[in-house]
Amino acid sequence: SQQGEEDPQALSIQEGENATMNCSYKTSINNLQWYRQNSGRGLVHLILIRSNEREKHSGRLRVTLDTSKKSSSLLITASRAADTASYFCATDNGGYSTLTFGKGTMLLVSP
Amino acid sequence: DTAVSQTPKYLVTQMGNDKSIKCEQNLGHDTMYWYKQDSKKFLKIMFSYNNKELIINETVPNRFSPKSPDKAHLNLHINSLELGDSAVYFCASSQGEVSLWASPLHFGNGTRLTVT
Numbered sequence: 001s002q003q004g005e006e007d008p009q010a011l012s013i014q015e016g017e018n019a020t021m022n023c024s025y026k027t028s029i030n031n032l033q034w035y036r037q038n039s040g041r042g043l044v045h046l047i048l049i050r051s052n053e054r055e056k057h058s059g060r061l062r063v064t065l066d067t068s069k070k071s072s073s074l075l076i077t078a079s080r081a082a083d084t085a086s087y088f089c090a091t092d093n094g095g096y097s098t099l100t101f102g103k104g105t106m107l108l109v110s111p
Numbered sequence: 112d113t114a115v116s117q118t119p120k121y122l123v124t125q126m127g128n129d130k131s132i133k134c135e136q137n138l139g140h141d142t143m144y145w146y147k148q149d150s151k152k153f154l155k156i157m158f159s160y161n162n163k164e165l166i167i168n169e170t171v172p173n174r175f176s177p178k179s180p181d182k183a184h185l186n187l188h189i190n191s192l193e194l195g196d197s198a199v200y201f202c203a204s205s206q207g208e209v210s211l212w213a214s215p216l217h218f219g220n221g222t223r224l225t226v227t
């Protein structure tokens with residue numbers, strides 16, 4: 001069953017601007033991951049944040065997690081045209097669970 | 112070197128046919144998965160194998176049969192194809208189970224199946 005819901009569904013910005021995508025989920029989680037999918041390609045792992053972490057950075061990416069609100073956000077700073085892709089959050093619930101993906105946010109970065 | 116490779120990339124076939132999609136990973140991972148992505152980009156887990164043993168089988172019609180001859184391969188066979196099977200199928204792998212090991216998934220580039 002679907003767990004994560006990304007918001008917005010689509011986002012269009014100019015190069016150099018920041019892009020923020022949000023993810024909400026319904027049940028308690030163990031870990032939350034963000035993935036990127038370029039058109040016609042497989043998903044690529046970006047960052048993983050554990051349920052006991054609040055913030056994580058990787059290069060131009062910043063992820064926050066608020067377990068009390070059951071939500072996470074992905075911030076891409078100083079966006080580039082190459083960041084154009086769909087972005088998905090995915091959660092697992094512990095034990096032998098696998099990843100459950102949201103519907104994704106389509107990001108378009110115009111030069 | 113492609114880490115997770117799937118073949119074929121495109122598959123066009125008629126209703127009622129039987130087809131297979133192959134997946135191989137060279138990452139040394141012990142867990143492999145099949146996901147289905149529909150036209151709205153929603154990704155749904157179908158199967159998960161750990162060390163060749165089936166550990167997750169979501170509510171998938173039994174026309175879909177995965178087979179893992181060894182840790183590096185997980186193939187998907189589909190019998191009696193239906194129009195609703197049209198989708199992109201992704202193979203993925205991880206080192207250990209995702210939740211227990213906080214492992215990221217490594218995806219192949221997908222197989223676009225079109226049933227006419």
